[in-house]
Amino acid sequence: MNYNKIAKDLIPLLGGADNVISATHCATRLRLVLKDDEKATANRDKIEELDGVKGAFASSGQFQVIFGTGIVNKVYAEFAEEVGLKEKDTQDHAEAAKKKMNPFARFARTLSNIFxxxxxxxxxxxxxxxxxxxxxxxxxxxxxxxxxxxxxxxxxxxxxxxxxxxxxxxxxxxxxxxxxxxxxxxxxxxxxxxxxxxxxxxxxxxxxxxxxxxxxxxxxxxxxxxxxxxxxxxxxxxxxxxxxxxxxxxxxxxxxxxxxxxxxxxxxxxxxxxxxxxxxTVVLNFVYDYGSVFAGLIFGGLYSLIVITGVHHSFHAIEAGLLAELGFNYLLPIWSMANVAQGGAGLAVYFLAKRAKTKELALPAALSAFLGITEPVIFGVNLRYRKPFIGAAIGGALGGAYVVFTNVVANAYGLTGIPMIAILVEFGTVNVVNYLIGFAIAVVGAFVATWFMGIKEEDVK
Known part of the structure; x- marks a missing residue:
């Protein structure tokens, strides 16, 4: 993969180097603050056709291009060199991004940056x-x-x-x-x-x-x-x-x-x-205790919609509060069900797709979701075909309902998917077993729902 060529091909599709205010990257995404997002949005289909690109979208004051772990940092190095942003630091980028957000998104981003x-x-x-x-x-x-x-x-x-x-x-x-x-x-x-x-x-x-x-x-x-x-x-x-x-x-x-x-x-x-x-904590406990399965259905089904907005990291503040007040976190298992359900839907896309590029993207993206990294499968696969995203919401709701019903809890935050097992064991074997059952329900539910709804590869959005 020629990372310099990818960077050079990407720049004009973003509206040129003059349209780039700042840039940084996370584990999977190249994050860009642009003067005019519409120039990049208009070329999104062309951007997604570039070698190594798994998806692109505008959110939280940034235009974000998904490359995946191990690739994005190499593309960023070439991109920063080409547009002359090598001296820009992350703090400059964060401030530039927040200026383009509405007050609620800015507040959520602030909490995210702290936690x-x-x-x-x-x-x-x-x-x-x-x-x-x-x-x-x-x-x-x-x-x-x-x-x-x-x-x-x-x-x-x-x-x-x-x-x-x-x-x-x-x-x-x-x-x-x-x-x-x-x-x-x-x-x-x-x-x-x-x-x-x-x-x-x-x-x-x-x-x-x-x-x-x-x-x-x-x-x-x-x-x-x-x-x-x-x-x-x-x-x-x-x-x-x-x-x-x-x-x-x-x-x-x-x-x-x-x-x-x-x-x-x-x-x-x-x-x-x-x-x-x-x-x-009292309000959350009331919803958790009296909403029970219904609360799990709603939170598990809707969490991925919150991920799209980019404000889900602000929930860490609430989870940290639960750990301080109660000594355990009952929200993280629900979020985990939503995440692994995205992987289940992506796995269904892998088996349903006929295009080689779709298969090449869907399988590793689905596997990364099982490890807790959902952006590649959400933006690169499931949202593009729409119905898999709905299927993942169904699976996440079913898994969320189960882990709430069986009172699955964790002793930290920040880990989902398979790695999350390590922060469940403190509360006993039954806690781990119920989590794994919920995991299976979420993945299978999302897979089956996506399979029955199907995909039309010519309807890529």
């Missing part, structure tokens, strides 16, 4: 919890052994210092100093504050501050309080830098920022954030 970078830490903790669960469940070592104690420390660390991780990431996104953001997270998890993470009941001491009773309770594992605190911190810091003379900025701005944010956080933001986070 996606910390996914590796959460996934690692989830896997370690699974390992710890296996060690204790099967009695490989004594419960009071040094191995169990160390695994417990390793697995809980990310959740205990979650406000510090979020503080750093959120400050970067809000335009503040990320290290000051980490300091605010550190204040919220200070050893002098009672650590409520993992405790069924936390009864903190109180201190008197100017006639106010302040609960000495920490915010380990919480999400909403630290996001609000760091947002306020960034606002204070940015405005201070406008008025503080440069000669004393290094001394005055951090000092005033931390002391003001610290007081505001412990007195108001922390308790308010906890109340908001708990309220969100």
């Amino acid at each position: 996606v970078p910390i996914i590796p830490a959460i996934v690692a903790s989830g896997l370690l919890m699974g390992l710890l669960g296996m060690v204790t469940t099967f009695g490989w070592v004594a419960d009071d052994s040094s191995l169990v104690k160390m695994l417990n420390m390793f697995s809980s660390a990310a959740f205990i210092i979650l406000p510090i991780l979020l503080g750093y990431s959120a400050a970067k996104e809000f335009g503040g100093n990320p290290f000051l953001g980490a300091v605010i997270g550190g204040i919220m998890t200070h050893p002098d504050l009672l650590n409520p993470w993992g405790l069924a009941e936390a009864n903190p001491e109180y201190m008197d501050f100017m006639g106010l009773d302040i609960a000495l309770i920490g915010y380990q594992g919480t999400v909403v309080p630290v996001l609000l605190a760091v947002f306020v911190m960034s606002f204070i810091e940015k405005n201070l830098r406008k008025i503080v003379p440069s000669a004393v900025d290094l001394l005055v701005t951090p000092f005033v920022t931390v002391i003001l944010t610290g007081f505001i956080t412990l007195l108001a933001i922390g308790p308010l954030g906890n109340a908001i986070g708990s309220g969100i």
Whole structure:
């Protein structure tokens, strides 16, 4: 594959190099911010005919071209060189993309940018919890052994210092100093504050501050309080830098920022954030408990529509809140059913298609969906033929209903498909078995639905 030729052929179809504002890439897609998206949209069919291209679409203020893992980074390197964007960084691209979004999409993108970078830490903790669960469940070592104690420390660390991780990431996104953001997270998890993470009941001491009773309770594992605190911190810091003379900025701005944010956080933001986070969890629990199978049908069937908009990463904030409040995540298994159902529909397209290029695209895209990467099969296969996407929605709804009915839960977020099994084992063999049954229901349901609806290769959209 000639990556330089692909890049050169792509540029005029995007409206020329002058139409490209910035570019970056993720695991599978070349993400472009263009001055005029219509120029690229008008040539979408031609773009999708280029060697290596698996699909193209406009979403979240970006025009995105799907190449797949292992290809997109090589195409990006040649593309950036050709259009002179080699010095552009991801932050410039993110800001350019957000300027083209509506307020809701911008908010969702902000949450996504905050939570996606910390996914590796959460996934690692989830896997370690699974390992710890296996060690204790099967009695490989004594419960009071040094191995169990160390695994417990390793697995809980990310959740205990979650406000510090979020503080750093959120400050970067809000335009503040990320290290000051980490300091605010550190204040919220200070050893002098009672650590409520993992405790069924936390009864903190109180201190008197100017006639106010302040609960000495920490915010380990919480999400909403630290996001609000760091947002306020960034606002204070940015405005201070406008008025503080440069000669004393290094001394005055951090000092005033931390002391003001610290007081505001412990007195108001922390308790308010906890109340908001708990309220969100109560609402979700109500829907989950009383909506039951119906909730699984709706969420499992509609999740892929949300993926199309590109705002699905913002759900990580809600899932992190569930982990903090409940100690488990019941939303991720539903999302996983929707993802693997897309793979089942793509597999049906592979067997139904007559064109060699369609088969070459459908099979690897379907397999990647089983591993949790759905964009190639959604945009490259199922949406192009429309009916497979509907079939995947049916499969996702059926699988979602089953995992809700059987109360399948995970101990992290960010993993779906086959890899997700590793973050299920902490909750027992039955939890894993029910997940695999739901997996099969989603894949088979999507395959059968797509098979009966069929595809017409001449009707590619």
